[in-house]
Amino acid sequence: MDLEKQPQQPLTPAVPPPAEVLNGDDIRASDADRDRIADILREAMAEGRLTADEHAERVDLVYRAKTVGELQPLVRDLPAASGSTAQGPGPRPYSYGPEAPEGPADNLVAVFSSSVRKGRWRVGGRTNAFALFGSVEIDLTEALFGQRFTVINATAIFGSVEVRVPENISLRGNGTGVFGGFEVKSLESADPEAPVVVVNGYAVFGAVEAKPKRGKFVADLQRRLRKHLGH
Numbered sequence: 001m002d003l004e005k006q007p008q009q010p011l012t013p014a015v016p017p018p019a020e021v022l023n024g025d026d027i028r029a030s031d032a033d034r035d036r037i038a039d040i041l042r043e044a045m046a047e048g049r050l051t052a053d054e055h056a057e058r059v060d061l062v063y064r065a066k067t068v069g070e071l072q073p074l075v076r077d078l079p080a081a082s083g084s085t086a087q088g089p090g091p092r093p094y095s096y097g098p099e100a101p102e103g104p105a106d107n108l109v110a111v112f113s114s115s116v117r118k119g120r121w122r123v124g125g126r127t128n129a130f131a132l133f134g135s136v137e138i139d140l141t142e143a144l145f146g147q148r149f150t151v152i153n154a155t156a157i158f159g160s161v162e163v164r165v166p167e168n169i170s171l172r173g174n175g176t177g178v179f180g181g182f183e184v185k186s187l188e189s190a191d192p193e194a195p196v197v198v199v200n201g202y203a204v205f206g207a208v209e210a211k212p213k214r215g216k217f218v219a220d221l222q223r224r225l226r227k228h229l230g231h
Helices: 031-046 052-062 068-074 221-229
Strands: 106-111 114-117 126-132 135-139 149-157 160-165 170-178 181-184 196-204 207-212
Touching: 031 052, 031 068, 031 149, 031 196, 052 068, 106 114, 106 135, 126 135, 126 160, 135 149, 149 160, 149 207, 160 196, 170 207, 181 196, 196 207
Parallel strands: 106 126, 114 135, 126 149, 135 160, 149 196, 160 207, 170 196, 181 207
Antiparallel strands: 170 181
8 A cells, every 4th residue: 555645634733621710719819818808807806896816816817828718708707808809909098107017016014113115106016015013104195106006915913004095096995804994995086097006905903094195196197107217
């Protein structure tokens, strides 16, 4: 048989298998996705929708999540969850300057002594105040807020923790007094982007008190921050 006279059979092109279409929940979560969910949880705790323990548990799960689908259930019962992972962060109408990097909280400890933080200082996201037969004073009336939400965890055992804030910010709290007093004078700013200070903790044979300082205001925060940061 003359093979050269046989008709050539057309080659069938190899067709690659169809690419798998990922469900939206299967998409790998980015750092920005996790940060947006963490912001929602932080605001929910500040508004009293989550306890400090619930917030800590959910934030731990946020930074362990690998996909968008793992993030959604963590904020499904919160009002700010709609579209949180689908949209990027928009411009913020109120600027606080660069946020402090993640790291250990500021610690103020007074054991048979006193500890005071006041004047012009930059407030971190978290501050732990502990007083044992002593007193801690935290004065935020002239402080520079590097972020919108500030959480102060206050513990007073046979001692006292006092927190003073400007009159035009929001102040919230959640705590317990055992043979002592835990008092936070709630305050809501008319400015929705004003700083929010949340005081949590407990007092045992002691006192934790947080309230605004009469006549003290956060004035022109953006201008002060630009000056402080050298811009």
